Amino acid sequence: MQRSSDIQVIDDTGTLLTLLKPAKRIVSLTATGLDTLFELGLQPVGYLAKGIADQPEFYGVQAQQIASVGSWMFPQINRIKALQPDLILGWAFPHRFYKPWLNNIAPVYLMNKTGYEVTLQRLRDVGDLCDRTYAAEKAIAQFEQCLNIHRNSITTPHKTxxxxxxxxxxxxxxxxxxxxxxxxxxxxxxxxxxxxxxxxxxxxxxxxxxxxxxxxxxxxxxxxxxxxxxxxxxxxxxxxxxxxxxxxxxxxxxxxxxxxxxxxxxxxxxxxxxxxxxxxxxxxxxxxxx
Incomplete structure (x- = not known):
């Protein structure tokens, strides 16, 4: 039975996720997930051995605090389990194949779809799961403002x-x-x-x-x-x-x-x-x- 305090979202594969409390410890197996967490003002406890975390546009030297959990194609289940995450962010391919093992560790939010609106909804979903709804809406507003500025700045015919x-x-x-x-x-x-x-x-x-x-x-x-x-x-x-x-x-x-x-x-x-x-x-x- 769903409780009034439960947090529920549906991921890109149509799977319903239910959390009893907001996620605090998150493992991301995809750069899109890490990007989303960064926009929400969060830092994952685990991420890929090679990725964008240490780029200056993201966590920079602070990325040294993030544990390596293997590669995008071959995540290391035991390392993920040791981090005791509340939530795992992944991509439908290839992480749906690991889902039976990952689900034994924490709820898994799989991303799969593409498009502008999907990106914004994904940010809202993870924001809800992590009790960062306000941060998600703020990031969306900033992004839409950025797009509007670009649109209004283009005064010449559109290039192909x-x-x-x-x-x-x-x-x-x-x-x-x-x-x-x-x-x-x-x-x-x-x-x-x-x-x-x-x-x-x-x-x-x-x-x-x-x-x-x-x-x-x-x-x-x-x-x-x-x-x-x-x-x-x-x-x-x-x-x-x-x-x-x-x-x-x-x-x-x-x-x-x-x-x-x-x-x-x-x-x-x-x-x-x-x-x-x-x-x-x-x-x-x-x-x-x-």
Missing amino acids: VLMMGGSSLNRWMGKFLVETDRGTLGSILQQLTDYPWYQPQNHRGEPGLMTLSLRDILAVNPDIIFVQTYSPAKVPLSQQLTNHALWQQLQAVQNHQVYEVDQFWHSGTGTRMLRLILDQLLPKIYPNLR
């Missing part, structure tokens, strides 16, 4: 933008990952640019991403291209494509409007990360905003 990524394997296959309008970043770029990369209705791949060939990209011929190179490639993807005939035909390439971006693109989809990404991208799209 592409956010793509891949590795040497993608170059060899001739298919590249493209952020779509249903991706979190893509849904925001649609508000600030001409972003015509629409995800098909019956898409079965990763939410918010689709694969396109250079011929597909040339059919749109964007003004500006942002590229993320996936490991283990040592040479930036844009450099790997330098001599490709179709790549050379793109006006963004001809006008020197191709920019390699760092790992922020796929390090998380929280409001903090999104603000950092926009701070990187918008001055390149609209130089008058500098």
Whole structure:
């Protein structure tokens, strides 16, 4: 029977979580979860061995206080258990496979969906679970204010933008990952640019991403291209494509409007990360905003 003091939210997989009291000790197995906690003014007791926690935009040297609980693909269950968390934040893939063991430790909130509204709801959910509802609404208001400032600052026609990524394997296959309008970043770029990369209705791949060939990209011929190179490639993807005939035909390439971006693109989809990404991208799209 539910008590009036119980805290209940539904995660991105449709699972109902019930906490008897607000979570104080949280383990995050995803950068998006860490981003969310940072926005709420909280610090996890456990996080990934490699991630964004020690970045100066997040916890910096204070991240040394956060225990390592393994990698995103291979979280270490015994280390998580030893931390005695009240709540575990993860991503549907791959953490749903670990859920039988994780559920024996603490309730698990799994993230899965993409999009602007989903990001805000996720912040509200974790805020409710941690008794930080006010902090969540404050962070949302700050993010929306940031977007409004950007919208009002753009006085020139919207540029056509592409956010793509891949590795040497993608170059060899001739298919590249493209952020779509249903991706979190893509849904925001649609508000600030001409972003015509629409995800098909019956898409079965990763939410918010689709694969396109250079011929597909040339059919749109964007003004500006942002590229993320996936490991283990040592040479930036844009450099790997330098001599490709179709790549050379793109006006963004001809006008020197191709920019390699760092790992922020796929390090998380929280409001903090999104603000950092926009701070990187918008001055390149609209130089008058500098």
